[in-house]
Amino acid sequence: MSKENNILVKLNEVGIRQNDKWLVKGVSLVVEKGKIVTLIGPNGSGKSTTAKIALGIYKKIAGQVEKYTNNVGYVPQKISIDWTLPLRVNDFMLLTENLKDEAVNEALSLTGVIHLKNKNLGNLSGGEFQRVLLARAISRKPDLLVLDEPVQGVDFTGEIALYELIKKISDTLNCGILLISHDLHTVMSATDHVVCLNGHVCCSGTPSDVAKNNEYKALFGEQASQTLSIYEHKHNHVHSNDGEVKKN
Amino acid sequence: MFDDFFIRALVAGIGVAFVTGPLGCFVIWRRLSYFGDTLAHSALLGVTLAYSLEFNIAFSVFIISSLIALILIQLQKKTNLPGDALLGLLAHSSLAVGLVVIGFLTFIRFDIMGLLFGDILAVAVNDILIIWIGGALILLVLKLIWKPLFASTVNYELAEAEGLNPDRAKAIFTVLMAAIIAISIKMVGLLLITGMLIIPAAMARNISDSPQKMVIFSIIGGLLSVIIGLFSSLEFNTSSGPSIITAALVLFILSLLKIKQTVQLKN
Numbered sequence: 001m002s003k004e005n006n007i008l009v010k011l012n013e014v015g016i017r018q019n020d021k022w023l024v025k026g027v028s029l030v031v032e033k034g035k036i037v038t039l040i041g042p043n044g045s046g047k048s049t050t051a052k053i054a055l056g057i058y059k060k061i062a063g064q065v066e067k068y069t070n071n072v073g074y075v076p077q078k079i080s081i082d083w084t085l086p087l088r089v090n091d092f093m094l095l096t097e098n099l100k101d102e103a104v105n106e107a108l109s110l111t112g113v114i115h116l117k118n119k120n121l122g123n124l125s126g127g128e129f130q131r132v133l134l135a136r137a138i139s140r141k142p143d144l145l146v147l148d149e150p151v152q153g154v155d156f157t158g159e160i161a162l163y164e165l166i167k168k169i170s171d172t173l174n175c176g177i178l179l180i181s182h183d184l185h186t187v188m189s190a191t192d193h194v195v196c197l198n199g200h201v202c203c204s205g206t207p208s209d210v211a212k213n214n215e216y217k218a219l220f221g222e223q224a225s226q227t228l229s230i231y232e233h234k235h236n237h238v239h240s241n242d243g244e245v246k247k248n
Numbered sequence: 249m250f251d252d253f254f255i256r257a258l259v260a261g262i263g264v265a266f267v268t269g270p271l272g273c274f275v276i277w278r279r280l281s282y283f284g285d286t287l288a289h290s291a292l293l294g295v296t297l298a299y300s301l302e303f304n305i306a307f308s309v310f311i312i313s314s315l316i317a318l319i320l321i322q323l324q325k326k327t328n329l330p331g332d333a334l335l336g337l338l339a340h341s342s343l344a345v346g347l348v349v350i351g352f353l354t355f356i357r358f359d360i361m362g363l364l365f366g367d368i369l370a371v372a373v374n375d376i377l378i379i380w381i382g383g384a385l386i387l388l389v390l391k392l393i394w395k396p397l398f399a400s401t402v403n404y405e406l407a408e409a410e411g412l413n414p415d416r417a418k419a420i421f422t423v424l425m426a427a428i429i430a431i432s433i434k435m436v437g438l439l440l441i442t443g444m445l446i447i448p449a450a451m452a453r454n455i456s457d458s459p460q461k462m463v464i465f466s467i468i469g470g471l472l473s474v475i476i477g478l479f480s481s482l483e484f485n486t487s488s489g490p491s492i493i494t495a496a497l498v499l500f501i502l503s504l505l506k507i508k509q510t511v512q513l514k515n
Binding site: 052055056057074076079080081086087088091095097098120140146 | 276398399405406408412456457461462
């Protein structure tokens with residue numbers, strides 16, 4: 001960890017090209033200790049890709065990633081587990097780290113799935129599995145948590161509780177969180193810094209700054225921006241369907 | 249009591265089963281059955297090389313199988329052919345080239361059946377040493393790479409994101425596959441080595457609910473297959489490899505009964 005400024009990971013103008021098309025381009029962001037940075041943007045805007053670049057999963061990238069910690073917890077957006085493997089929740093919890101039993105129990109209790117500890121992973125519902133994924137990511141008490149749609153498929157009350165838990169984790173562990181979420185309400189209330197992506201960084205800043213931004217409104221509609229204040233200013237570009245930027 | 253050659257075969261076979269158990273689980277989990285087959289087929293080339301240069305068989309099979317694995321990785325990168333086509337290409341062409349080379353080596357008498365299906369008479373004391381020392385090394389290395397290999401088998405991106413270096417583990421595992429084929433070729437024969445890897449592990453899958461249990465049952469299944477197989481090989485004068493694999497198959501069929509029971513319990 002870099003001592004002076006609490007930075008956990010810093011992306012500097014990163015991008016990735018696939019088949020001669022940029023999936024994302026020119027993304028810069030910083031995740032610091034105790035802060036929640038949220039990526040928002042429409043489908044295919046490069047949110048998950050950006051998260052994977054930050055995690056070092058993609059190797060051939062443009063720009064630089066500076067990572068100051070190796071203690072990372074990750075909840076991927078999509079996870080396909082091969083059921084040729086007999087895997088119980090407890091085995092899954094110990095996947096990347098040899099945790100003590102108490103640590104496993106604590107994490108599973110926090111996300112409300114301790115009763116599933118000895119169940120086979122293949123028999124869980126989508127929401128239950130999501131809670132196990134989150135428990136696994138926080139169980140190792142990471143410095144950096146990367147959560148890609150962490151509450152997908154979780155019921156409404158559970159969703160609120162899990163977001164509160166994520167906020168609490170960031171406070172108690174003092175870890176940095178890179179969050180990807182569709183839920184603008186939650187994003188706007190619990191986040192320190194929002195990055196709005198659409199193939200590149202459209203706008204970024206505090207939630208209220210972003211909500212006032214016209215590009216944000218163009219992406220998410222007037223309704224979304226009404227969650228906070230409305231503030232008019234001029235577009236300087238629009239997006240075609242493939243995400244390319246056209247100047248006005 | 250039993251003849252010396254039989255005791256030697258038994259000791260060698262037990263050594264092989266201890267190693268094929270855990271490796272076989274990974275072969276099933278990572279869907280590598282055909283990869284194992286390809287390496288085993290290429291082993292014939294290694295054997296002919298060993299005979300013609302009067303070289304240790306296990307060592308030369310290890311070199312050739314590792315080489316074939318390397319070629320496969322290169323072909324995967326450089327061509328657009330699907331993985332199974334490349335595996336088939338390498339498996340059959342290396343087997344064919346091996347057999348052609350044997351045809352040229354008329355001055356050496358080959359026991360082709362023994363090579364293909366294993367021969368308990370052929371197990372000498374130094375083979376036992378190679379199996380037990382080589383096997384212990386394989387298990388030691390497997391234990392060292394277990395965490396990254398297993399984590400990336402479950403999910404590559406999780407393993408990579410949380411700093412486990414799955415690519416290195418995968419490369420090392422490939423070498424271990426070549427090594428197990430090299431040390432078990434005399435016992436089981438090159439056509440049946442993959443059976444020794446897969447069938448006990450498949451049996452274990454039917455009766456396990458955790459990875460650790462599957463590894464343990466896979467080892468037990470392999471041990472039983474070797475012991476039952478070798479005794480029946482002696483009794484009925486059959487080749488050792490097919491006898492061991494048939495015993496493994498019987499155990500697999502028995503394990504299906506357990507599945508049927510659990511399904512009935514659920515209903």
